[in-house]
Amino acid sequence: MMLLLREPAAELDPYDVESEVEIAASPDTHARRPWEWDVRLTHRPEGLSRVFDGAGLGRHHVDVRVRPDVVTADLRAVAVDIATALVRESRELWVLVVESGRLQQGRFVLAPGDVLVCEGDDPLALEVAAADGGQVSMALVALRRVDGQALRWVP
Amino acid sequence: MYVLNAWYVAAWSSEVSRDPVRRTICEIPVVLYRTQGGTAVALEDRCPHRGYPLSAGRLVRDAIECGYHGFTFDCAGVCTRVPAQDIIPRRTFVRAFPIVEKDGWIWVWTGEKEKADVAAVPDTHWMTDPEWATVTHSFPFACRAELIHDNLLDLTHESFIHLSTVGDDYIYQHGITVVVDGDVVSADRLMPGVVAPPLYASTMGLTGLWDRFHCTEFHAPSFHVLHSGITGQGRPREEGYLIKVMNGITPIDAHSSHYFYAFSRNFGVDDQSATEALVEGLGTVLQEDADALALQEIGLQSRPAGEFDVLIAQDAGVAKARKVMARLLLAEQTGSTVADLEPAST
Numbered sequence A: 001m002m003l004l005l006r007e008p009a010a011e012l013d014p015y016d017v018e019s020e021v022e023i024a025a026s027p028d029t030h031a032r033r034p035w036e037w038d039v040r041l042t043h044r045p046e047g048l049s050r051v052f053d054g055a056g057l058g059r060h061h062v063d064v065r066v067r068p069d070v071v072t073a074d075l076r077a078v079a080v081d082i083a084t085a086l087v088r089e090s091r092e093l094w095v096l097v098v099e100s101g102r103l104q105q106g107r108f109v110l111a112p113g114d115v116l117v118c119e120g121d122d123p124l125a126l127e128v129a130a131a132d133g134g135q136v137s138m139a140l141v142a143l144r145r146v147d148g149q150a151l152r153w154v155p
Numbered sequence B: 001m002y003v004l005n006a007w008y009v010a011a012w013s014s015e016v017s018r019d020p021v022r023r024t025i026c027e028i029p030v031v032l033y034r035t036q037g038g039t040a041v042a043l044e045d046r047c048p049h050r051g052y053p054l055s056a057g058r059l060v061r062d063a064i065e066c067g068y069h070g071f072t073f074d075c076a077g078v079c080t081r082v083p084a085q086d087i088i089p090r091r092t093f094v095r096a097f098p099i100v101e102k103d104g105w106i107w108v109w110t111g112e113k114e115k116a117d118v119a120a121v122p123d124t125h126w127m128t129d130p131e132w133a134t135v136t137h138s139f140p141f142a143c144r145a146e147l148i149h150d151n152l153l154d155l156t157h158e159s160f161i162h163l164s165t166v167g168d169d170y171i172y173q174h175g176i177t178v179v180v181d182g183d184v185v186s187a188d189r190l191m192p193g194v195v196a197p198p199l200y201a202s203t204m205g206l207t208g209l210w211d212r213f214h215c216t217e218f219h220a221p222s223f224h225v226l227h228s229g230i231t232g233q234g235r236p237r238e239e240g241y242l243i244k245v246m247n248g249i250t251p252i253d254a255h256s257s258h259y260f261y262a263f264s265r266n267f268g269v270d271d272q273s274a275t276e277a278l279v280e281g282l283g284t285v286l287q288e289d290a291d292a293l294a295l296q297e298i299g300l301q302s303r304p305a306g307e308f309d310v311l312i313a314q315d316a317g318v319a320k321a322r323k324v325m326a327r328l329l330l331a332e333q334t335g336s337t338v339a340d341l342e343p344a345s346t
Helices: B145-153 B155-161 B169-173 B198-204 B272-301 B313-332
Strands: A002-005 A020-026 A037-042 A048-053 A059-066 A071-080 A084-088 A092-100 A103-105 A108-110 A115-118 A124-130 A136-145 B007-012 B021-025 B028-034 B040-044 B058-060 B063-065 B079-081 B099-102 B105-109 B133-141 B177-181 B184-195 B209-219 B223-231 B241-253 B256-265
Touching: A020 A092, A020 A115, A037 A136, A048 A071, A048 A136, A059 A071, A059 A136, A071 A084, A071 A124, B007 B021, B007 B028, B007 B241, B007 B256, B040 B099, B040 B105, B133 B272, B145 B155, B145 B209, B145 B223, B145 B241, B145 B256, B145 B272, B145 B313, B155 B169, B155 B272, B169 B184, B177 B313, B184 B313, B198 B272, B209 B313, B256 B272
Parallel strands: A002 B177
Antiparallel strands: A002 A115, A020 A037, A037 A059, A048 A059, A071 A136, A084 A124, A092 A115, A092 A136, A103 A108, A103 A124, B007 B105, B021 B028, B021 B241, B028 B040, B058 B063, B099 B105, B133 B256, B177 B184, B184 B209, B209 B223, B223 B241, B241 B256
C-alpha cells in the first residue's frame, strides 16, 4: 500500500514552534498500544532530522523518532533524474519527502512538499523519474524492526 | 456528530415539485418544494408556533402555509401571515437553507449560511453530458453514514458481497495507492492484465486481457465519485471504457442514511438493453450493500466500549478519511449560535 500526501506541511503553523504534522506513526492512536516510531514535520526536531526550506512551505524539519529497541531508522538524501528504480528491501517502510523538482511515480506526479509512504512486506522496486527533466531531490526515511519482523502500519 | 458546514444531497430534482416533501438531514427536518417559477426551496420542517411539520401544509403561491393554524412563510423563512392576529411575533421565522440544483441533484447546506460556497458543490457533469448514459437509484440504508464511506473506500468487499455481480478474486490481490489532498481522500487500485468484467464484455463484446482500475474519490463529508473502467494494457486510462459512479451519502440520524446513486458510462450509450440490465444489476448491488451494512450496524451497536476496529493496510483510505472527518468535526466544535441562523429581515 502506498500513501501520497499532498503538501502536509501546509498544516504547519509557521508562528507556533510547537506546531507539528504527523506523517506516519505506530501506533496511530497512542492510547491503545505502546508507541514505537513516528515521522513528523516539525519546527522542533527530536530525532533523526533533515531541514526542509522551500516550495513556499516555510522552514521546518522532517523528523524521525524511534524506540531504538524496537525500530531502526535511516534518513538520507536521494537525487533522481532519469528513470530509475529505487529498491526497498523486504520488511522496510519508506517515507519519501520531495524537496525540489517534480517526481513521476506511475500515474502520479509529486511536487515539492509532497510525501509518499511505501508500506508492505515484499521488496519493492519503486519506478521513479524527474517529471519535467532536470533533477529531483528527496529525503528518504527507511524504517525496519530490530527483530526482523514486518513493520506493520496503518495510517 | 455531523459535519454541518457542508453540502448534502437532499433529493433528486425529479423528487421536488409543488407538493412539499420532507427529508431529514443530520437529524434536521427539511421541507423541499418549488416556487411557481420552478426554483427549489428548502426550509426547516417545523412551524415555530407549535412544532407542526410544514410539509403537512400547503403551498400558497411561493409561500408555505402550516396545515395546523395557517402560519405562512416565504422562501426566506420569514413569516408573512398569522391568520388569528395582525401582529407577527418576532421569533416567528423558520430557517431557510442555501440550496443548489445542478445536474439533476438538489444540494442543501446545513451549516452557517455565510459559509455556503456554491463552488464547493461536487462535479457531476456526466449526468447531463450526451456522451454519457446514466442510471440512478435511491436507497435508504439502515446504518450510520460512516459505514457507507468505509464501504466505498475499500472495494475489496466486492469479492465477497457482490459475488454474483461485480466481484472478482483479483480485486483484493492488488494493492492501493491512497492520496490525501486537503479534504479529498482517494483510494486507487490498478489491476493489470485481467479479463474484462461481464459489464464490459457483454455490452461491448470485449475479449482478451485488459488493465482494470478503480479509484474512489471521497469529497468529505458527503460525496464519492468512483472513477472506474478498463483500458488497453499499458494504455492511459482516459482512452478506455469508463464509468463514473456518483454517491451522495446523506446522514438521516445516527443509525440511518439516504443513499443517492448515479452510474454513468461512456460506452454503449445508446444501448437500451444495457441500460435496462444496469438498472436491475446495480439495484442488486445496492441491495447487497444495504443488507451487509445493516448487519454491520447491528454488530457495532452491540460492540463493547473500548473495543476498536482492527485495520489492515487495505484500510488506508478508510483510515485517512476518518481522520479528515474528525478534523472537520473538530473545526466545527467552536460552534454557531442561534443568532447565526436567523434570517436577516428579523
